[in-house]
Amino acid sequence: MTTVIEARGLSKSYRRTPALDRVSFAVQAGRIVGLIGPNGAGKTTALKAILGLTPFEGELSVLGKDPYRERDALMQDVCFIADVAVLPKWLRVSQALEFVAGVHPKFERARAEEFLRKTDIRMQSRVRELSKGMVTQLHLALILAIDARLLVLDEPTLGLDLLYRRQFYDTLLNDYFDRERTILLTTHQVEEVEHLLTDVIFIKHGHIALDSAVEGIAGRYVQLTVRPDQASRARELKPFYEREIFGRVAMFFEGRSAEELGALGEIRTPSIADLFVAKMQGAPA
Amino acid sequence: MNTLPTLIRREFWEHRVLWMVPVAVAACYLLFAIVAGSMMNPAQMNAARMSGEGSPALFVGVQMVLIGFLFVLVSIVLFFYLADSLYAERRDRSILFWKSLPVSDSATVLSKLLVALIVTPIGVLLLSMVVNALAFLIFYVRLHDSPATSGYVRWDTATWFRLYGTLFLNVLVLALWYAPVAAYQLMVSAWVRSAVFVWTILPPLVLALGEKLMFDSWNIGRFLLYRLSTGIGGGSTDLASVDQFLGRISLLERLRQPDLWGGVAVAAVFVYAAIRIRRYRDDT
Numbered sequence: 001m002t003t004v005i006e007a008r009g010l011s012k013s014y015r016r017t018p019a020l021d022r023v024s025f026a027v028q029a030g031r032i033v034g035l036i037g038p039n040g041a042g043k044t045t046a047l048k049a050i051l052g053l054t055p056f057e058g059e060l061s062v063l064g065k066d067p068y069r070e071r072d073a074l075m076q077d078v079c080f081i082a083d084v085a086v087l088p089k090w091l092r093v094s095q096a097l098e099f100v101a102g103v104h105p106k107f108e109r110a111r112a113e114e115f116l117r118k119t120d121i122r123m124q125s126r127v128r129e130l131s132k133g134m135v136t137q138l139h140l141a142l143i144l145a146i147d148a149r150l151l152v153l154d155e156p157t158l159g160l161d162l163l164y165r166r167q168f169y170d171t172l173l174n175d176y177f178d179r180e181r182t183i184l185l186t187t188h189q190v191e192e193v194e195h196l197l198t199d200v201i202f203i204k205h206g207h208i209a210l211d212s213a214v215e216g217i218a219g220r221y222v223q224l225t226v227r228p229d230q231a232s233r234a235r236e237l238k239p240f241y242e243r244e245i246f247g248r249v250a251m252f253f254e255g256r257s258a259e260e261l262g263a264l265g266e267i268r269t270p271s272i273a274d275l276f277v278a279k280m281q282g283a284p285a
Numbered sequence: 286m287n288t289l290p291t292l293i294r295r296e297f298w299e300h301r302v303l304w305m306v307p308v309a310v311a312a313c314y315l316l317f318a319i320v321a322g323s324m325m326n327p328a329q330m331n332a333a334r335m336s337g338e339g340s341p342a343l344f345v346g347v348q349m350v351l352i353g354f355l356f357v358l359v360s361i362v363l364f365f366y367l368a369d370s371l372y373a374e375r376r377d378r379s380i381l382f383w384k385s386l387p388v389s390d391s392a393t394v395l396s397k398l399l400v401a402l403i404v405t406p407i408g409v410l411l412l413s414m415v416v417n418a419l420a421f422l423i424f425y426v427r428l429h430d431s432p433a434t435s436g437y438v439r440w441d442t443a444t445w446f447r448l449y450g451t452l453f454l455n456v457l458v459l460a461l462w463y464a465p466v467a468a469y470q471l472m473v474s475a476w477v478r479s480a481v482f483v484w485t486i487l488p489p490l491v492l493a494l495g496e497k498l499m500f501d502s503w504n505i506g507r508f509l510l511y512r513l514s515t516g517i518g519g520g521s522t523d524l525a526s527v528d529q530f531l532g533r534i535s536l537l538e539r540l541r542q543p544d545l546w547g548g549v550a551v552a553a554v555f556v557y558a559a560i561r562i563r564r565y566r567d568d569t
Contacts, residue, residue: 053384054567075387088299088379095298102291103388139382 241282468555
Protein backbone atom coordinates (compact mmCIF):
# COMPACT_ATOMS: atom_id res chain seq x y z
CA MET A 1 0.00 0.00 0.00
CA THR A 2 1.37 3.41 -0.89
CA THR A 3 1.42 6.26 1.53
CA VAL A 4 -0.31 9.33 0.18
CA ILE A 5 0.24 11.69 3.08
CA GLU A 6 2.89 11.38 5.71
CA ALA A 7 3.29 13.91 8.50
CA ARG A 8 6.00 13.74 11.11
CA GLY A 9 6.22 16.29 13.89
CA LEU A 10 3.99 18.67 11.97
CA SER A 11 3.66 21.96 13.86
CA LYS A 12 2.17 25.32 13.13
CA SER A 13 1.56 28.31 15.37
CA TYR A 14 -0.39 31.48 14.82
CA ARG A 15 1.14 34.24 16.91
CA ARG A 16 2.61 31.81 19.42
CA THR A 17 -0.69 29.96 19.81
CA PRO A 18 -0.02 26.46 18.56
CA ALA A 19 -2.62 25.26 16.07
CA LEU A 20 -0.80 21.99 15.48
CA ASP A 21 1.71 20.63 17.94
CA ARG A 22 4.11 17.96 16.64
CA VAL A 23 1.44 15.92 14.94
CA SER A 24 2.30 12.70 13.14
CA PHE A 25 0.03 10.60 10.98
CA ALA A 26 -0.06 8.77 7.69
CA VAL A 27 -2.79 8.32 5.12
CA GLN A 28 -2.66 5.32 2.79
CA ALA A 29 -3.91 5.20 -0.78
CA GLY A 30 -7.48 4.09 -1.31
CA ARG A 31 -8.74 5.23 2.09
CA ILE A 32 -11.43 7.69 3.09
CA VAL A 33 -10.11 9.47 6.11
CA GLY A 34 -12.15 11.71 8.35
CA LEU A 35 -10.19 14.40 10.14
CA ILE A 36 -12.53 15.21 12.97
CA GLY A 37 -12.24 17.78 15.71
CA PRO A 38 -14.01 20.70 17.35
CA ASN A 39 -13.66 24.23 16.02
CA GLY A 40 -10.16 25.55 16.38
CA ALA A 41 -8.64 22.12 16.93
CA GLY A 42 -6.29 22.50 13.98
CA LYS A 43 -8.18 20.59 11.26
CA THR A 44 -8.15 23.39 8.74
CA THR A 45 -4.55 24.21 9.55
CA ALA A 46 -3.60 20.60 8.84
CA LEU A 47 -5.48 20.66 5.53
CA LYS A 48 -3.88 23.97 4.55
CA ALA A 49 -0.44 22.53 5.25
CA ILE A 50 -1.28 19.46 3.15
CA LEU A 51 -2.44 21.68 0.30
CA GLY A 52 0.66 23.83 0.45
CA LEU A 53 -1.30 26.93 1.40
CA THR A 54 0.57 27.60 4.60
CA PRO A 55 4.13 27.12 5.82
CA PHE A 56 4.72 24.67 8.65
CA GLU A 57 7.42 23.09 10.80
CA GLY A 58 8.23 19.43 10.78
CA GLU A 59 8.06 16.99 7.92
CA LEU A 60 5.18 16.60 5.56
CA SER A 61 5.06 14.70 2.33
CA VAL A 62 2.03 14.56 0.04
CA LEU A 63 2.27 12.15 -2.90
CA GLY A 64 6.00 12.21 -2.32
CA LYS A 65 6.24 15.99 -2.62
CA ASP A 66 6.78 18.84 -0.20
CA PRO A 67 3.42 20.58 -0.52
CA TYR A 68 4.74 24.02 0.31
CA ARG A 69 7.68 24.03 -2.05
CA GLU A 70 6.26 21.91 -4.86
CA ARG A 71 2.72 23.18 -4.75
CA ASP A 72 2.26 23.90 -8.46
CA ALA A 73 3.22 20.36 -9.48
CA LEU A 74 1.27 18.80 -6.63
CA MET A 75 -2.00 20.46 -7.63
CA GLN A 76 -2.18 18.34 -10.77
CA ASP A 77 -2.89 15.34 -8.58
CA VAL A 78 -4.70 16.95 -5.69
CA CYS A 79 -8.16 18.48 -5.72
CA PHE A 80 -9.86 20.32 -2.95
CA ILE A 81 -13.13 21.88 -1.99
CA ALA A 82 -12.23 24.32 0.72
CA ASP A 83 -15.28 25.30 2.65
CA VAL A 84 -18.46 26.01 0.74
CA ALA A 85 -19.23 28.56 -1.91
CA VAL A 86 -15.81 29.74 -2.95
CA LEU A 87 -16.75 29.67 -6.60
CA PRO A 88 -16.78 33.31 -7.70
CA LYS A 89 -20.25 34.81 -8.06
CA TRP A 90 -19.68 36.18 -11.57
CA LEU A 91 -18.60 32.87 -13.07
CA ARG A 92 -20.93 31.17 -15.53
CA VAL A 93 -21.28 27.39 -15.42
CA SER A 94 -20.01 27.15 -18.99
CA GLN A 95 -17.05 29.37 -18.12
CA ALA A 96 -16.18 27.22 -15.12
CA LEU A 97 -15.95 24.18 -17.40
CA GLU A 98 -14.04 26.16 -20.00
CA PHE A 99 -11.56 27.42 -17.44
CA VAL A 100 -10.81 24.12 -15.76
CA ALA A 101 -10.52 22.45 -19.17
CA GLY A 102 -8.06 25.17 -20.14
CA VAL A 103 -5.74 24.84 -17.16
CA HIS A 104 -6.07 21.26 -15.89
CA PRO A 105 -4.39 18.47 -17.85
CA LYS A 106 -6.45 15.80 -16.10
CA PHE A 107 -9.90 17.31 -16.56
CA GLU A 108 -12.39 15.39 -18.65
CA ARG A 109 -15.01 17.91 -19.65
CA ALA A 110 -17.57 15.40 -20.92
CA ARG A 111 -17.76 13.81 -17.49
CA ALA A 112 -18.57 17.10 -15.80
CA GLU A 113 -21.20 17.89 -18.42
CA GLU A 114 -22.76 14.49 -17.98
CA PHE A 115 -23.01 14.99 -14.24
CA LEU A 116 -24.46 18.49 -14.65
CA ARG A 117 -27.16 17.20 -17.01
CA LYS A 118 -28.56 15.21 -14.10
CA THR A 119 -28.98 18.41 -12.09
CA ASP A 120 -31.10 21.53 -12.57
CA ILE A 121 -28.03 23.61 -13.27
CA ARG A 122 -28.05 25.40 -16.63
CA MET A 123 -24.87 26.11 -18.58
CA GLN A 124 -25.60 29.81 -18.94
CA SER A 125 -26.32 30.43 -15.25
CA ARG A 126 -23.98 32.46 -13.15
CA VAL A 127 -22.89 31.15 -9.78
CA ARG A 128 -24.75 34.01 -8.07
CA GLU A 129 -28.01 32.71 -9.54
CA LEU A 130 -27.54 29.21 -8.14
CA SER A 131 -28.62 27.99 -4.73
CA LYS A 132 -25.93 26.98 -2.28
CA GLY A 133 -26.69 23.33 -2.94
CA MET A 134 -26.35 23.83 -6.67
CA VAL A 135 -23.02 25.63 -6.27
CA THR A 136 -21.75 22.61 -4.37
CA GLN A 137 -23.08 20.34 -7.12
CA LEU A 138 -21.24 22.41 -9.69
CA HIS A 139 -18.03 22.25 -7.71
CA LEU A 140 -18.49 18.51 -7.31
CA ALA A 141 -19.04 18.15 -11.07
CA LEU A 142 -15.70 19.86 -11.70
CA ILE A 143 -13.92 17.69 -9.16
CA LEU A 144 -15.46 14.42 -10.39
CA ALA A 145 -14.13 15.10 -13.85
CA ILE A 146 -10.55 15.56 -12.64
CA ASP A 147 -8.51 12.41 -12.46
CA ALA A 148 -6.77 13.30 -9.21
CA ARG A 149 -5.16 10.99 -6.69
CA LEU A 150 -6.06 12.88 -3.54
CA LEU A 151 -9.24 14.78 -2.82
CA VAL A 152 -9.35 17.07 0.18
CA LEU A 153 -12.71 18.28 1.44
CA ASP A 154 -13.01 20.90 4.17
CA GLU A 155 -16.57 21.00 5.48
CA PRO A 156 -17.91 20.44 1.97
CA THR A 157 -21.56 20.27 2.98
CA LEU A 158 -21.71 23.05 5.55
CA GLY A 159 -24.98 24.94 5.28
CA LEU A 160 -26.60 22.51 2.86
CA ASP A 161 -29.91 20.84 3.49
CA LEU A 162 -30.14 17.14 4.15
CA LEU A 163 -31.01 16.12 0.59
CA TYR A 164 -28.01 17.84 -0.91
CA ARG A 165 -25.74 16.51 1.83
CA ARG A 166 -26.84 12.94 1.28
CA GLN A 167 -26.56 13.30 -2.46
CA PHE A 168 -23.10 14.81 -2.17
CA TYR A 169 -21.67 11.89 -0.26
CA ASP A 170 -23.50 9.31 -2.36
CA THR A 171 -22.05 10.78 -5.53
CA LEU A 172 -18.62 10.92 -3.98
CA LEU A 173 -18.78 7.28 -3.03
CA ASN A 174 -20.41 5.91 -6.18
CA ASP A 175 -18.99 8.04 -8.95
CA TYR A 176 -15.64 9.09 -7.64
CA PHE A 177 -14.06 6.86 -5.12
CA ASP A 178 -11.99 3.84 -6.12
CA ARG A 179 -8.94 1.96 -4.91
CA GLU A 180 -6.56 4.41 -6.52
CA ARG A 181 -8.04 7.47 -4.95
CA THR A 182 -7.83 8.84 -1.48
CA ILE A 183 -10.20 11.21 0.22
CA LEU A 184 -9.40 13.30 3.27
CA LEU A 185 -12.29 15.23 4.71
CA THR A 186 -13.21 17.32 7.71
CA THR A 187 -16.70 17.83 8.94
CA HIS A 188 -18.71 18.69 12.00
CA GLN A 189 -21.46 16.34 11.04
CA VAL A 190 -19.79 13.12 12.11
CA GLU A 191 -22.95 11.00 11.96
CA GLU A 192 -23.34 11.76 8.32
CA VAL A 193 -19.98 10.52 7.15
CA GLU A 194 -19.63 7.74 9.67
CA HIS A 195 -20.68 5.00 7.29
CA LEU A 196 -18.33 6.04 4.51
CA LEU A 197 -15.09 6.57 6.40
CA THR A 198 -12.43 3.87 6.44
CA ASP A 199 -10.23 5.74 8.90
CA VAL A 200 -10.69 8.41 11.51
CA ILE A 201 -8.26 10.88 12.99
CA PHE A 202 -9.54 12.86 15.97
CA ILE A 203 -7.75 16.07 16.63
CA LYS A 204 -7.97 18.10 19.80
CA HIS A 205 -6.05 21.24 20.76
CA GLY A 206 -3.51 20.59 18.04
CA HIS A 207 -2.86 17.00 19.11
CA ILE A 208 -4.09 13.74 17.72
CA ALA A 209 -6.55 12.12 20.11
CA LEU A 210 -7.25 9.06 18.02
CA ASP A 211 -5.90 7.66 14.78
CA SER A 212 -7.46 4.40 13.76
CA ALA A 213 -8.96 2.41 10.95
CA VAL A 214 -12.71 2.14 11.48
CA GLU A 215 -12.50 -1.66 11.65
CA GLY A 216 -9.88 -1.29 14.38
CA ILE A 217 -12.23 0.60 16.68
CA ALA A 218 -14.27 -2.47 17.60
CA GLY A 219 -11.30 -4.29 19.09
CA ARG A 220 -10.05 -1.29 20.99
CA TYR A 221 -13.04 0.58 22.32
CA VAL A 222 -16.05 -0.65 24.20
CA GLN A 223 -19.11 1.26 25.28
CA LEU A 224 -20.66 -0.19 28.39
CA THR A 225 -24.09 0.79 29.58
CA VAL A 226 -24.80 0.00 33.24
CA ARG A 227 -27.44 0.75 35.83
CA PRO A 228 -26.31 3.36 38.39
CA ASP A 229 -25.87 0.75 41.13
CA GLN A 230 -23.28 -1.04 38.98
CA ALA A 231 -21.50 2.19 38.13
CA SER A 232 -18.91 2.19 40.90
CA ARG A 233 -17.79 -1.35 40.04
CA ALA A 234 -17.48 -0.42 36.41
CA ARG A 235 -15.56 2.72 37.33
CA GLU A 236 -12.85 0.62 38.89
CA LEU A 237 -11.99 -0.52 35.37
CA LYS A 238 -11.18 3.11 34.54
CA PRO A 239 -13.43 4.33 31.74
CA PHE A 240 -11.97 7.39 30.05
CA TYR A 241 -15.39 8.99 29.76
CA GLU A 242 -18.87 8.47 31.09
CA ARG A 243 -22.21 10.10 30.73
CA GLU A 244 -25.73 9.48 31.86
CA ILE A 245 -28.43 8.46 29.40
CA PHE A 246 -32.01 7.90 30.58
CA GLY A 247 -31.00 7.03 34.10
CA ARG A 248 -28.29 4.66 33.01
CA VAL A 249 -24.60 5.33 32.72
CA ALA A 250 -22.69 4.93 29.46
CA MET A 251 -18.99 4.37 30.00
CA PHE A 252 -16.27 4.29 27.38
CA PHE A 253 -13.26 1.99 27.77
CA GLU A 254 -10.10 1.65 25.83
CA GLY A 255 -8.17 -1.64 25.72
CA ARG A 256 -10.60 -3.62 27.87
CA SER A 257 -11.96 -6.91 26.62
CA ALA A 258 -15.63 -7.33 25.95
CA GLU A 259 -15.78 -10.40 28.20
CA GLU A 260 -14.46 -8.48 31.16
CA LEU A 261 -17.06 -5.74 30.75
CA GLY A 262 -19.94 -7.90 29.56
CA ALA A 263 -20.64 -9.11 33.05
CA LEU A 264 -21.42 -5.59 34.23
CA GLY A 265 -24.02 -4.58 31.68
CA GLU A 266 -24.75 -4.06 28.02
CA ILE A 267 -21.74 -3.68 25.77
CA ARG A 268 -21.34 -2.50 22.21
CA THR A 269 -18.87 -0.86 19.91
CA PRO A 270 -19.30 2.89 20.21
CA SER A 271 -20.33 4.81 17.13
CA ILE A 272 -17.75 7.22 15.76
CA ALA A 273 -19.87 10.14 16.88
CA ASP A 274 -20.12 8.81 20.44
CA LEU A 275 -16.46 7.98 20.50
CA PHE A 276 -15.68 11.46 19.26
CA VAL A 277 -17.66 13.09 22.06
CA ALA A 278 -16.07 10.74 24.59
CA LYS A 279 -12.58 11.51 23.35
CA MET A 280 -13.14 15.24 23.22
CA GLN A 281 -14.73 15.55 26.64
CA GLY A 282 -12.96 12.76 28.44
CA ALA A 283 -9.48 12.65 29.90
CA PRO A 284 -6.73 14.19 27.82
CA ALA A 285 -5.44 11.89 25.15
CA MET B 286 -4.79 22.72 -22.15
CA ASN B 287 -3.45 26.23 -22.70
CA THR B 288 -3.05 27.99 -19.44
CA LEU B 289 -2.12 31.54 -20.39
CA PRO B 290 -4.87 32.13 -23.00
CA THR B 291 -7.39 30.67 -20.55
CA LEU B 292 -6.20 32.95 -17.76
CA ILE B 293 -6.47 35.95 -20.07
CA ARG B 294 -10.01 35.04 -21.13
CA ARG B 295 -10.91 34.62 -17.47
CA GLU B 296 -10.01 38.28 -16.87
CA PHE B 297 -12.47 39.44 -19.52
CA TRP B 298 -15.19 37.23 -18.05
CA GLU B 299 -14.75 38.70 -14.62
CA HIS B 300 -14.05 42.30 -15.60
CA ARG B 301 -16.55 42.84 -18.35
CA VAL B 302 -16.02 46.63 -18.31
CA LEU B 303 -12.67 45.94 -19.99
CA TRP B 304 -14.43 45.21 -23.27
CA MET B 305 -17.90 46.64 -22.70
CA VAL B 306 -16.76 50.25 -22.27
CA PRO B 307 -14.72 50.43 -25.51
CA VAL B 308 -17.41 48.57 -27.45
CA ALA B 309 -20.14 50.90 -26.12
CA VAL B 310 -18.10 53.99 -27.02
CA ALA B 311 -17.39 52.61 -30.47
CA ALA B 312 -21.07 51.89 -30.99
CA CYS B 313 -22.00 55.46 -29.97
CA TYR B 314 -19.35 56.83 -32.31
CA LEU B 315 -20.71 54.87 -35.24
CA LEU B 316 -24.23 55.92 -34.40
CA PHE B 317 -23.07 59.54 -34.33
CA ALA B 318 -21.37 59.08 -37.71
CA ILE B 319 -24.54 57.68 -39.20
CA VAL B 320 -26.70 60.51 -37.84
CA ALA B 321 -24.19 63.23 -38.76
CA GLY B 322 -23.64 61.71 -42.19
CA SER B 323 -27.32 61.62 -42.96
CA MET B 324 -27.83 65.25 -41.90
CA MET B 325 -24.94 66.60 -43.97
CA ASN B 326 -25.76 68.29 -47.15
CA PRO B 327 -22.69 68.18 -49.39
CA ALA B 328 -24.00 70.96 -51.56
CA GLN B 329 -24.11 73.43 -48.70
CA MET B 330 -20.78 72.58 -47.16
CA ASN B 331 -18.42 75.45 -47.13
CA ALA B 332 -15.47 74.30 -49.15
CA ALA B 333 -13.52 77.46 -48.43
CA ARG B 334 -13.68 77.06 -44.65
CA MET B 335 -12.49 73.50 -44.84
CA SER B 336 -9.67 74.35 -47.14
CA GLY B 337 -6.19 73.01 -46.75
CA GLU B 338 -4.52 70.82 -49.23
CA GLY B 339 -3.53 68.25 -46.62
CA SER B 340 -6.39 65.88 -46.80
CA PRO B 341 -4.09 63.01 -45.64
CA ALA B 342 -3.50 64.98 -42.45
CA LEU B 343 -7.22 65.42 -42.02
CA PHE B 344 -7.62 61.72 -42.67
CA VAL B 345 -5.26 61.02 -39.77
CA GLY B 346 -6.56 63.76 -37.46
CA VAL B 347 -10.14 62.59 -37.66
CA GLN B 348 -9.16 59.05 -36.72
CA MET B 349 -7.18 60.30 -33.75
CA VAL B 350 -10.30 61.76 -32.14
CA LEU B 351 -11.82 58.34 -31.47
CA ILE B 352 -8.48 56.75 -30.63
CA GLY B 353 -7.58 59.46 -28.12
CA PHE B 354 -10.96 59.32 -26.44
CA LEU B 355 -10.95 55.51 -26.21
CA PHE B 356 -7.47 55.39 -24.71
CA VAL B 357 -8.22 58.01 -22.05
CA LEU B 358 -11.33 56.09 -21.07
CA VAL B 359 -9.61 52.71 -21.11
CA SER B 360 -6.78 53.96 -18.89
CA ILE B 361 -9.38 54.85 -16.26
CA VAL B 362 -10.98 51.43 -16.64
CA LEU B 363 -7.56 49.78 -16.36
CA PHE B 364 -6.79 51.68 -13.17
CA PHE B 365 -9.88 50.18 -11.52
CA TYR B 366 -9.21 46.78 -13.06
CA LEU B 367 -5.67 46.58 -11.70
CA ALA B 368 -6.69 47.74 -8.24
CA ASP B 369 -9.32 45.01 -8.10
CA SER B 370 -7.50 42.22 -9.88
CA LEU B 371 -5.81 40.49 -6.95
CA TYR B 372 -8.07 41.93 -4.27
CA ALA B 373 -11.52 40.72 -5.39
CA GLU B 374 -10.51 37.06 -5.31
CA ARG B 375 -9.53 37.42 -1.66
CA ARG B 376 -12.62 39.42 -0.76
CA ASP B 377 -15.00 36.77 -2.14
CA ARG B 378 -12.61 33.95 -1.11
CA SER B 379 -12.67 32.54 -4.63
CA ILE B 380 -8.87 32.49 -4.37
CA LEU B 381 -9.32 29.11 -2.71
CA PHE B 382 -10.95 27.85 -5.90
CA TRP B 383 -8.31 29.33 -8.20
CA LYS B 384 -5.62 27.89 -5.97
CA SER B 385 -7.16 24.44 -6.13
CA LEU B 386 -6.13 24.28 -9.79
CA PRO B 387 -2.64 23.68 -11.10
CA VAL B 388 -1.96 27.30 -12.03
CA SER B 389 1.12 28.96 -10.59
CA ASP B 390 0.92 32.33 -8.89
CA SER B 391 3.38 33.69 -11.44
CA ALA B 392 1.10 32.72 -14.32
CA THR B 393 -1.90 34.32 -12.60
CA VAL B 394 -0.15 37.61 -11.85
CA LEU B 395 1.50 37.79 -15.28
CA SER B 396 -1.83 37.17 -17.01
CA LYS B 397 -3.27 40.22 -15.26
CA LEU B 398 -0.27 42.35 -16.18
CA LEU B 399 -0.55 41.25 -19.81
CA VAL B 400 -4.26 42.02 -19.91
CA ALA B 401 -3.65 45.56 -18.63
CA LEU B 402 -0.54 46.43 -20.63
CA ILE B 403 -0.86 44.53 -23.91
CA VAL B 404 -4.11 42.68 -24.56
CA THR B 405 -6.57 45.47 -23.75
CA PRO B 406 -4.62 48.32 -25.45
CA ILE B 407 -4.04 46.25 -28.60
CA GLY B 408 -7.69 45.24 -28.58
CA VAL B 409 -8.75 48.88 -28.30
CA LEU B 410 -6.47 49.84 -31.15
CA LEU B 411 -7.90 47.08 -33.36
CA LEU B 412 -11.38 48.22 -32.45
CA SER B 413 -10.49 51.81 -33.41
CA MET B 414 -9.17 50.61 -36.76
CA VAL B 415 -12.43 48.88 -37.58
CA VAL B 416 -14.67 51.66 -36.29
CA ASN B 417 -12.69 54.40 -38.02
CA ALA B 418 -12.83 52.47 -41.28
CA LEU B 419 -16.60 52.06 -40.91
CA ALA B 420 -17.04 55.75 -40.08
CA PHE B 421 -15.00 56.62 -43.12
CA LEU B 422 -17.24 54.42 -45.24
CA ILE B 423 -20.34 56.16 -43.89
CA PHE B 424 -19.03 59.61 -44.80
CA TYR B 425 -17.71 58.37 -48.10
CA VAL B 426 -21.10 57.11 -49.17
CA ARG B 427 -22.60 60.50 -48.29
CA LEU B 428 -19.97 62.91 -49.61
CA HIS B 429 -17.86 61.35 -52.33
CA ASP B 430 -19.93 62.45 -55.32
CA SER B 431 -19.93 66.13 -54.41
CA PRO B 432 -17.15 68.21 -55.97
CA ALA B 433 -17.00 70.43 -52.87
CA THR B 434 -16.36 67.72 -50.35
CA SER B 435 -15.00 64.74 -52.22
CA GLY B 436 -11.46 65.83 -51.40
CA TYR B 437 -12.00 65.25 -47.70
CA VAL B 438 -13.04 61.66 -47.94
CA ARG B 439 -10.15 60.26 -49.84
CA TRP B 440 -8.91 56.93 -48.50
CA ASP B 441 -5.17 56.91 -48.15
CA THR B 442 -3.84 53.40 -47.66
CA ALA B 443 -0.20 54.37 -47.22
CA THR B 444 -1.02 56.90 -44.50
CA TRP B 445 -3.38 54.44 -42.92
CA PHE B 446 -0.63 51.83 -42.60
CA ARG B 447 1.83 54.38 -41.25
CA LEU B 448 -0.65 55.68 -38.67
CA TYR B 449 -1.54 52.29 -37.23
CA GLY B 450 2.04 51.06 -37.50
CA THR B 451 3.13 54.00 -35.36
CA LEU B 452 0.29 53.46 -32.91
CA PHE B 453 1.00 49.73 -32.50
CA LEU B 454 4.61 50.50 -31.73
CA ASN B 455 3.44 53.19 -29.31
CA VAL B 456 1.26 50.70 -27.48
CA LEU B 457 4.27 48.43 -27.02
CA VAL B 458 6.51 51.27 -25.83
CA LEU B 459 3.78 52.48 -23.46
CA ALA B 460 3.40 48.93 -22.12
CA LEU B 461 7.02 49.16 -21.00
CA TRP B 462 6.64 52.75 -19.85
CA TYR B 463 3.59 52.02 -17.67
CA ALA B 464 4.82 48.61 -16.48
CA PRO B 465 5.97 49.98 -13.09
CA VAL B 466 2.63 51.72 -12.50
CA ALA B 467 0.65 48.58 -13.35
CA ALA B 468 2.99 46.37 -11.34
CA TYR B 469 2.72 48.70 -8.35
CA GLN B 470 -1.06 48.44 -8.54
CA LEU B 471 -0.89 44.64 -8.68
CA MET B 472 1.34 44.57 -5.63
CA VAL B 473 -1.03 46.80 -3.66
CA SER B 474 -3.98 44.75 -4.87
CA ALA B 475 -2.36 41.53 -3.63
CA TRP B 476 -1.36 43.13 -0.37
CA VAL B 477 -4.08 45.20 1.26
CA ARG B 478 -6.92 43.88 3.39
CA SER B 479 -9.35 46.66 2.54
CA ALA B 480 -9.72 50.05 0.85
CA VAL B 481 -7.60 49.10 -2.11
CA PHE B 482 -8.14 52.39 -3.97
CA VAL B 483 -7.09 54.44 -0.99
CA TRP B 484 -3.96 52.36 -0.52
CA THR B 485 -3.15 52.66 -4.19
CA ILE B 486 -3.29 56.44 -4.27
CA LEU B 487 -2.25 57.36 -0.74
CA PRO B 488 1.47 56.40 -0.65
CA PRO B 489 2.51 58.40 -3.74
CA LEU B 490 0.23 61.27 -2.73
CA VAL B 491 1.66 61.41 0.81
CA LEU B 492 5.21 61.29 -0.54
CA ALA B 493 4.61 64.11 -2.98
CA LEU B 494 2.65 66.34 -0.58
CA GLY B 495 5.03 65.52 2.26
CA GLU B 496 7.95 66.77 0.23
CA LYS B 497 6.01 69.88 -0.65
CA LEU B 498 5.16 70.61 2.99
CA MET B 499 8.52 69.78 4.49
CA PHE B 500 10.91 71.05 1.87
CA ASP B 501 8.62 73.19 -0.25
CA SER B 502 9.84 71.36 -3.32
CA TRP B 503 7.98 69.32 -5.89
CA ASN B 504 10.50 66.76 -7.12
CA ILE B 505 8.54 63.64 -6.21
CA GLY B 506 5.31 65.12 -7.54
CA ARG B 507 6.97 66.12 -10.77
CA PHE B 508 8.54 62.70 -11.14
CA LEU B 509 5.23 60.90 -10.55
CA LEU B 510 3.40 63.10 -13.04
CA TYR B 511 6.18 62.49 -15.53
CA ARG B 512 5.81 58.71 -15.10
CA LEU B 513 2.04 58.96 -15.46
CA SER B 514 2.04 61.03 -18.64
CA THR B 515 2.34 59.37 -22.03
CA GLY B 516 4.98 61.80 -23.14
CA ILE B 517 3.15 62.33 -26.42
CA GLY B 518 3.79 66.03 -26.78
CA GLY B 519 1.02 68.59 -27.20
CA GLY B 520 2.70 71.28 -29.23
CA SER B 521 1.45 72.20 -32.63
CA THR B 522 -1.95 70.99 -33.66
CA ASP B 523 -0.99 71.67 -37.23
CA LEU B 524 -2.34 68.90 -39.37
CA ALA B 525 -0.68 70.15 -42.48
CA SER B 526 1.90 67.45 -42.61
CA VAL B 527 1.34 63.80 -41.87
CA ASP B 528 5.05 63.24 -41.45
CA GLN B 529 5.27 65.93 -38.81
CA PHE B 530 2.27 64.57 -36.99
CA LEU B 531 3.43 60.95 -36.95
CA GLY B 532 6.90 62.06 -35.96
CA ARG B 533 5.46 63.97 -33.04
CA ILE B 534 3.36 61.13 -31.68
CA SER B 535 5.93 58.37 -32.17
CA LEU B 536 7.43 57.11 -28.95
CA LEU B 537 10.13 54.90 -30.42
CA GLU B 538 12.77 57.32 -29.18
CA ARG B 539 11.78 56.31 -25.64
CA LEU B 540 13.42 52.91 -26.12
CA ARG B 541 16.78 54.63 -25.96
CA GLN B 542 16.06 56.30 -22.63
CA PRO B 543 17.43 54.69 -19.47
CA ASP B 544 14.28 56.01 -17.74
CA LEU B 545 12.15 53.50 -19.56
CA TRP B 546 14.36 50.54 -18.75
CA GLY B 547 14.83 51.66 -15.17
CA GLY B 548 11.05 51.62 -14.89
CA VAL B 549 10.94 48.11 -16.31
CA ALA B 550 13.42 46.97 -13.65
CA VAL B 551 11.29 48.54 -10.92
CA ALA B 552 8.23 46.84 -12.43
CA ALA B 553 9.98 43.48 -12.20
CA VAL B 554 10.51 44.03 -8.48
CA PHE B 555 6.84 44.95 -7.93
CA VAL B 556 5.63 41.95 -9.96
CA TYR B 557 7.89 39.64 -8.02
CA ALA B 558 6.50 41.07 -4.78
CA ALA B 559 2.91 40.61 -6.00
CA ILE B 560 3.61 36.96 -6.88
CA ARG B 561 5.27 36.30 -3.53
CA ILE B 562 2.44 37.94 -1.60
CA ARG B 563 -0.22 35.96 -3.46
CA ARG B 564 1.73 32.78 -2.97
CA TYR B 565 2.56 33.10 0.70
CA ARG B 566 -0.13 35.11 2.39
CA ASP B 567 -2.38 33.00 4.51
CA ASP B 568 -5.45 34.82 5.72
CA THR B 569 -8.35 33.23 3.90
